[in-house]
Amino acid sequence: MHDVAIVGFGPTGAVLANLLVKRGLRVLVVEREAEIYALPRAIHFDAENMRIFQTLGLAAALEPQVLVSPGMKFVDAAGRVLIDYTRSKDLGPQGWHASYRFHQPVLESLLRAHLAQHGGATVRLRHDLFALEPMQDHVVLRVEDTRRGRLLQTRARYVVGCDGARSLVRRLMGTELDDLQAHERWLVLDLRLKRPRPDLGDHSLQFCDPQRPATYVRGVGDRRRWEIMLMPGDDPQQLTRPEGIWPLLSKWIGPEDADIERPALYTFHSVVARGWRQGRLMIAGDAAHQTPPFMGQGMCAGVRDAVNLAWKLADVVQGQAAPALLDTYESERAPHAREFIETAVRLGGVIQDTDVERARARDARMAAQPEVFRTPTPPLGPGAHDGVVDGSVVGRLAPQPVMPDGRRLDDALGYRFAAIAPQAWLDALPADALGDDRLRRVATETADGQAWLQGCGVPALLLRPDRHVAGVAVDAAGLRMLVSRYVGGPASTASNAGRTAQATP
Template sequence: MSTETGPDVQVLIVGMGPTGAALAGLLGQRGVRCAVLDKQPSLYPLPRAIGMDQEVMRIAQELTVTSRLDGHVAPYRPSVYHGVDGQVIKRFDSPPPPHRLGWDPMFAFNQPAFETALRDRIAELPSVSVELETTVAAVGQDANGVWVDLVQPDAAALRRIRGDYLVACDGGSSPVRTNLGITMTDLEFHENWLVVDAIIEDDDVLARLPQTHVQYCDPQRPATFVNLVDRHRRWEISLEPGELPVGPVDVEDVWPWLDRWVKPGEARLWRAAAYLFHGLVADEWRRGRILLAGDAVHMTPPFSAQGMAAGMRDVQNLAWKLNSVLDGGAPETLLDTYQLERRPHVITTTQYTISLGRVIGERDEAAARARDAQLFAEHGGEVPVTYRTEFLPPLVDGLIARDTPGAGQVLPQPFVQRGEAAVRLDDLVSPGFRVVVAAAAEVELNRLRTAVAPLGGSVIRIGETALAEAAAGQPGSFIECDGVLTRWLEAVGSTIAIARPDHYIYATASSTAEAVALLDDLVATCGRPKRGD
């Protein structure tokens, strides 16, 4: 990671939170020259996001940082919702293994440690430069590219640098979005909450606290308790409008809010802040050569831990498309699929999150009791377990062959045999376009390889059967350990899946001829990337 930014980069990234850092890593691994600009002098040291899902871990896997997260992530514990009288009204948990994407569906994590791992990875990539303590004073674009004017502490004058594209990952207040005049659609959720992070150093206090995540759906004072990594615990407590000003809260003023759980001296307070949670999504995600990602383009309440995950999906969607366009193989219109794909996904996910927030945060006692009765009645007095992340939708528009079953879903990641070990599939294959073929399928592999070659893609044959074992010695053939990919192909009624570099399914097919025709359509749209993707 160089400390000087050259005058000619391909992608300018404004903001180096987790979204901007992940984008820099994904682009840098493809050899794309990019400059990351952040106004802060160093990493923000306090936790904000606390949950991430299996897709984020798969991105971390692609960035080769998962081993650096040891001790900083932990599988999510079950969640229990308590009604007005303390009774259980709703349950969430993760399904048992094998897990569809090769990782636990949800993780608690330490955000500063996660961002440190991302920044350390960026430092290893020669095509990525980083400039901290750098304020973007102005942004513009013309026919030849984009430019930014920078204010830096030791510079007497503004400094201008240019790039082919700019991605604004500059947070919910996004100066780039504001200066462009891009409007936001209000999803009609605005609530004040106090968020407190603490370290519980006493084992007896830890044992006394709930061992699951708890949503206290109490109309007098809705609240959330979350078990995090090691001794880290979080409380989110509903506030009346104006009860606390938005911003940091002095730690000595926090203890009365925590009296239900811990007393002064029983926890070391790490952070306390009052928030106004929003549900907002931008109406434009791209304007010419400027794109928005992360909180700059959407904001969601925290009730399903999808805020940071949404930003990570944004940049995984963008990275391969920017690379394809910059390589000269794909038309710039490929970037239009970014909003087509991501905006509906974000809206659906945020609306689901808001629905959970309204269950938790109901302030009217009569309405809360009616809520409790309805939840009981829906399941005959039982409280079933809802599996986390099953609410996440597929892509419904954009670069997918919508008339093929399974298109828009995420390609499963099985464990496969590697000698005596079981290894996640992504660790053994290219992250580019992939044609996945069931071992038992009768296909012409060479025709498929020829058809995907213009995309720089590969053909993978996989299965659990004797046919898979017979083919295992051939290049690109794997024996599944857990069957998640084989069962998924069976469930969608196909023997061939065409996956994009971001793991989303472009199309499925049941014959060589059908797959080749779909690949020809994909090549016509994406052109011929020269590297990586």
């Protein structure tokens, strides 16, 4: 029997599989397609995602394949800046650049190759899930091997649906979606340049033109993307043909400059699922939430789901925590994902306004004093941490300092809890129950420890495997309580998980 079955092998499912295998779990991946989709889809990820790829050991292979992005600007029909979302090209608090462009098939290939290299996962391509039967201590999966036309069944302790916006796992769970009421049809056009066009620039541009809202995105290498909002009277089928596409792009580019790689019609949705877990069934990625693309956070949110859920599943399966810990997955992630989606909806409201008079008033107001936009940094919702209060680092992603010798400090921690505290406090922890494979101890007297706590304003803290702060301590006794509560075995973890889950609205 498998420990965890993952339905769907896109970025969310592949990251989750890699993290679970890293913890020693037996993983099954079920994917209906035979190959990685070869054309562009997601093209942006952020520093937090790169930090997760670093945890997997993929950063060195990924760096040559990505482009550091300078950010995005919203401009009116006359080219005046309304919102400036420029990103620093310096390394940020996560130890990485704030924004990256990438080619999704390359990322997926690296994730799959890494999983195959390290073993521990059974991957079944061209296998289509059609039924789930939850039992007391496992789930029966019924699957069709579409290559051979055979019906199969297998078992897993837990099942995670990473199977996209039309998730079958979500439907079998009976989970409904909260609709944030932002649905617009857009034409997405991926092109490959035939010759250099440096005048197009590296910033993404949101053209807030009420006559025809549009987006330009610089991809990696010779790839460029335009997104064009459909207007009343448009013939969608005509607009996906070259004779319909090139007139839409004529102000920027023509057929002498580029080839059309992919035209696709999308309806941008904004939804959040209510109920990410039902017993042994869970959902992640687009199965749990969908966002308009105006912040480039769609794939980022799914990868965050994976890193939040993976260590919790591993702790539960390996007997380090009670199943109640899994309830903190939705309670922590749903408010976080919702804030990003609501922000994307607000930004979409700026670009998608097609009322000419209202847009003219907006332009005059915003162009006179452009808004400087910053990515929201919401804390986790209630869950496996001591609770979020103003000014506290608890429930938030800890920074990752880069040392003078170039080391990023996550590499010193490994994929586990970490207590960062004075050496005497660390010496007082119960070493017999907490080996180095479970808890990494970092003394504040060392350069590593000093770098971690710099700017946190606390003498000690406990980091979770996903690099969020579980709690802070002001003395040795407080540190012992933190470690007992979150690292010290099923009883303490179950108690805390139950308390925090009950606090969730």
